[in-house]
Amino acid sequence: MVLSQRIHEAFKGTVERITGHRTVSAFKEKGVLSVSEFILAGDNLVSKCPTWSWESGEPSKRKSYLPPEKQYLITRNVPCLRRAASVEEEYEAAGGEVLLDNEDNDGWLATHGKPKDRSDVEENLPSMETLEIRHNETVRSIPSYFGGEDEEDIPDMADFEEADNVIETDAATLQSTYLVAQEPDDDNILRTRTYDVSITYDKYYQTPRVWLTGYDESRMLLQPELVLEDVSQDHAHKTVTIEDHPHLPGKHASVHPCRHGAVMKKIIDVLMSRGVEPEVDKYLFLFLKFVASVIPTIEYDYTMDFDLGSSST
Amino acid sequence: MAKEGSGSILQFAPFQSSVDEGFWHRFSSLKLNKFGIDDSPIAISGFFAPCSHPQVSNHLTLLAESLPSDSNEESSIPAFSRGNRNRCSVPGILYNTNTMESFHGLDKQGLLRAEAKKIWEDVHSGKVLEDSSVLSRFLLISFADLKKWSFHYWFAFPALVLDPPATLVDLRPASQWFTLEEAESVSAACNEWRNSSVTADVPFFLVSVGSDSRAAVRHLKDWETCQYDGQKLLFAFYDPCHLPNNPGWPLRNYLAFICARWNLKTVHFLCYRENRGFADLSLSLVGEALITISQGWREHQCVPNAVGWELNKGRKVPRCINLAKSMDPTRLAISAA
Numbered sequence: 116m117v118l119s120q121r122i123h124e125a126f127k128g129t130v131e132r133i134t135g136h137r138t139v140s141a142f143k144e145k146g147v148l149s150v151s152e153f154i155l156a157g158d159n160l161v162s163k164c165p166t167w168s169w170e171s172g173e174p175s176k177r178k179s180y181l182p183p184e185k186q187y188l189i190t191r192n193v194p195c196l197r198r199a200a201s202v203e204e205e206y207e208a209a210g211g212e213v214l215l216d217n218e219d220n221d222g223w224l225a226t227h228g229k230p231k232d233r234s235d236v237e238e239n240l241p242s243m244e245t246l247e248i249r250h251n252e253t254v255r256s257i258p259s260y261f262g263g264e265d266e267e268d269i270p271d272m273a274d275f276e277e278a279d280n281v282i283e284t285d286a287a288t289l290q291s292t293y294l295v296a297q298e299p300d301d302d303n304i305l306r307t308r309t310y311d312v313s314i315t316y317d318k319y320y321q322t323p324r325v326w327l328t329g330y331d332e333s334r335m336l337l338q339p340e341l342v343l344e345d346v347s348q349d350h351a352h353k354t355v356t357i358e359d360h361p362h363l364p365g366k367h368a369s370v371h372p373c374r375h376g377a378v379m380k381k382i383i384d385v386l387m388s389r390g391v392e393p394e395v396d397k398y399l400f401l402f403l404k405f406v407a408s409v410i411p412t413i414e415y416d417y418t419m420d421f422d423l424g425s426s427s428t
Numbered sequence: 429m430a431k432e433g434s435g436s437i438l439q440f441a442p443f444q445s446s447v448d449e450g451f452w453h454r455f456s457s458l459k460l461n462k463f464g465i466d467d468s469p470i471a472i473s474g475f476f477a478p479c480s481h482p483q484v485s486n487h488l489t490l491l492a493e494s495l496p497s498d499s500n501e502e503s504s505i506p507a508f509s510r511g512n513r514n515r516c517s518v519p520g521i522l523y524n525t526n527t528m529e530s531f532h533g534l535d536k537q538g539l540l541r542a543e544a545k546k547i548w549e550d551v552h553s554g555k556v557l558e559d560s561s562v563l564s565r566f567l568l569i570s571f572a573d574l575k576k577w578s579f580h581y582w583f584a585f586p587a588l589v590l591d592p593p594a595t596l597v598d599l600r601p602a603s604q605w606f607t608l609e610e611a612e613s614v615s616a617a618c619n620e621w622r623n624s625s626v627t628a629d630v631p632f633f634l635v636s637v638g639s640d641s642r643a644a645v646r647h648l649k650d651w652e653t654c655q656y657d658g659q660k661l662l663f664a665f666y667d668p669c670h671l672p673n674n675p676g677w678p679l680r681n682y683l684a685f686i687c688a689r690w691n692l693k694t695v696h697f698l699c700y701r702e703n704r705g706f707a708d709l710s711l712s713l714v715g716e717a718l719i720t721i722s723q724g725w726r727e728h729q730c731v732p733n734a735v736g737w738e739l740n741k742g743r744k745v746p747r748c749i750n751l752a753k754s755m756d757p758t759r760l761a762i763s764a765a
Contacts, residue, residue, distance in 0.1 A: 165623070165705030166480050168514045173450070173492065191514065192446070194484040285735045287593040289439040289674050309484060311448070333741055334446040334487060336749060364453040364492075365754040414481070416704045 120356070127319045142395045143387075146380030147321035150180050156323075156398040157188050157314070163400075164416040166190045170313075172362030181316060187362050188399075189313040193415045195329075196307055198344045199351075202412055307332055308345065312415045314399065315361050322375035323399060325406050326360055327368045327413070342368040350409045370409050378405055438596040438717050441669040443488055443566075443677040445474075445583040445738055450492035452572075452579050452751055457498045459524070459572055467530075470496070470522045474566055475515040476631075478666040479701040482711055485676070486668035488518060488566060488585070511625030513705075516666060520566040531571035531580060531746075536737065543567045543586040544734030551685045552728045557649040560632035563681045569746075577755040582746040585736040587680035590721055594683055594695075597716040599673065602698060605714035606637070610660075613643040615707040618664075618700060621645040622707070631666040632682055635698055651690065660696070662714065667699035675699045675713060677736075687719050688726050694718055 141147050148156065161167050169185040171177065177186055311328040329337035329345065343351040346368070354374065360367045382401050386393045393401070403417035463470075472495055474488040523539065525531040543565050549555075550562045570581040603611055614635060621627045627645075634646040637660040645664070646654055654661055663686055669676030679697060686695055699713040725732060740747050752759055 165513060168512055174497070191489065192480075192484065192486055194481050196483060285589060286437050287439055287589070287680070288735060289441045289671075307484060309446075328449070330446060334444060335747065336447075336449055338753070363450055365449040365751070 124358075131318045140395065141321075142398065143383055143393065144380075145321075146376040146378070146383055148316075148323065148395070148398060149321070150316065150318075152395050152398065153316045153323065154182065154185055155396045157185065159396040160188060160399045160403075164190075166193075166416045170362075173364065176362050178316075178318075178361070180318070187313050187315040189311060190415055191309075191311045193310045193312055193413055194307060195310055195345050195413045197412050199347055199410070199412045200344055308337065309334065310342075310345070310413050310415070312413065313360070313363070314402075317372045317375075320372040320375060322372045322379065323402055324372045324375070325370045325403075325410075326363075327410065328363075328365075329368075339366045339368045345410060345412055347409050347411055355409065370406060375402070436596050438594040438715075439674055440587070440680050441485065441671050441674045441676050442736075442738065443476075443564075443585040443668065444485060445490070445566075446487035447490045447581070447749070448492070449751065449754065451490040451494055452749070453755070454492040454495050454498050455524075455572060455579075456574055456577075456755065458495060459574060461498065463524075465526055467524055467526055470524070472520045472522045472568070474518040474520050476518060476666070476668050477514045477516060479668055479670045479676075479711065480703065480705060482670060482703060482708075485670045488583075488668075490568075494520075511628050513622050513628035516629040516631050517561060518564045518566055519562060520568060523567070523569045525569070525571050528571055528573075528580070531569065534569050536569070536582075536584070539567055539569065540584050540586050540734050540736060541731065543584070544588055545731045547586060547588060547681055547684075548728075548731045551681075551688050556632075556685055556689075557647075560630060560648055563632060563685060564678045576750070577752040578748060578750040580746050580748045582740075583738040585677055585738065586734045587677060587736045588684040589733040589735055590680075590684060590687065590719060591725055591732065592720065592722065594717040594719045597694075597718055599675075599713055599715035601672070602709040602712040602714045606709065607641060609641040610637050610643060611709045613637070613641055615709055617643045617645045618707040622702075631678065633664050635662045635664045636660065637662075662696045662698040664698035664700050667701050667712070669699070670701065670711070672713070675715060683717060683719065684732065687721060691726065693720065 140149055140152060142152060157169060161169060167188050167190045170187060170189050171184050172186045177183055309330045311330075313326045313328070314323045315326065317324040327342050327345075329339075329342040331337050339357040342357075343355060346355045350370070354371045355368055356371050357366050357368050359365075360369075379398070379402060382405060383393045400417055403415070407417070472490070474490055474494060476488050477486050479486050521543065523534065525534065547563065547565055556563050565586055567584040567586065568581060569584075570579060572579050602614070606614060614637065617635070621630075621633065627633075630647070632648055634648060634651060634654055635643060636646060636654050637643045639659050663682060665678050665682055667676040667678070675697065676699065679699065682697070683695060686692055695717045697715050697717065699715070700707070701711040701713075702708055703711055724730065737744065754760075
């Protein structure tokens, strides 16, 4: 992790400890949520999209300002059939899409398009703990933790394959061994990864925050760096970072919440300008809709359909 | 969709395991602070839910909460985790060994048979009628190398083998099997079952459809009384599998149970599946299986054969995961510097 990032984390942690949590609603003014509004919006998400549920996480990591049984939201085993990187290539080949709003350089709502002339920007970006992913590189089958660079210590399991006491010949067992992707590509690599997507409450930014835990085709944990392949490439080098999850062990990829309030405010403004009065319990549906632009190929559930009118014409 | 159905052997898609990082973290902590070198088996729980996406199956998932709590003051599993529709619990047992040699030396067939015997006992004692989750059990063997933060493990999902295997008479999407009116009523009844915290995590149940097309979901123990009031009576279960032509693994022990308990020759079953958390009858399947077991198969004394060791990418080898990146204090210190 970059030093500046760590210093900021330490600062943020201190501020979170010494300041109280938000109690007055600033949902419409600032696009942020108070703790109780987060619970309200979470309850609504769980009831409308039942693949989501509240969880309590590690007892040692519980936040006292959240109810013990409602520490964060999670939906597991969400399919991701293709890599975001390859989707973008297709969009670009098709001419890309127009950013909804790029005036402040926060074109969050752009679906998958990527302006061609931005490649030079990347040099100036803060270096986060990211993996260089070249667009023209074809995505290969990904080794999970097993098969990393430190594997010399791990005995080769093939040596043990005689499996003398696992002799099973059974006509009633379907001989398909692991997940079959929807569309095997010409190189015959199975691309179905699955994700656990979780939403925590970030007390400092007063917004929800999304975390991704990935599993490969045989359901082995993905290194968080590889998760960045499933993140819109604009964001993989910018807003998606790999950090400690507030309620779970290990490092997980997360969409950094520093712009969440501003983006949500923008969405709310668009809604209000069309005479739609946004309700705070729908916050997470709007939020997940915009997160979909960051993780376009992860098919998590945000069933509620809102007319956001991505093109205002 | 009835797919060369008549007479073919009914094949089940194997259950698949998925282990959350939190499981290994808590297990390491328990091993270091509580178990030590004690390698007695530990009762654990796995979690699953019906398939909820047309393109991926659901797995049997192990989480930190699958294990007993690692802190002493914490009471075991808090009440609110029961009745969670996304976490139907499956009883399991963990055999952790202290060396690689003993890991490989475990009598895998023997362990599998022992779990199958538990299922068989519960089938005959009637325990399944009270708590149907005991029909699916799992077994996990492991060697946790805490010096290298690597975990070698192998799952088994013991399934009682019908001899000879059941044959498939018919299998099609539930939406085609039911009339439109029935399908709507079945969906509504199943959604209600899934949304009640009392029944949300009960994975085996009955669906009856009366002559008025009205569907009702019942507990297994109501089978005798359902006999008369429904025209169609289906043995339903939460199917983690997404495949259009195969039911998932839990149906195996279910059929064995139905056969041993009620001696039915023809079984109509419903593989209950969801899309985005709601009943999806075009994804769900209705099938008709024909069971012609050999003489003596139902005898309580002779436990049927069992299969179910999970394959790793098609091979009979254990899995291994290395978590040094998130567990090794030296590495954590370096990455934090």
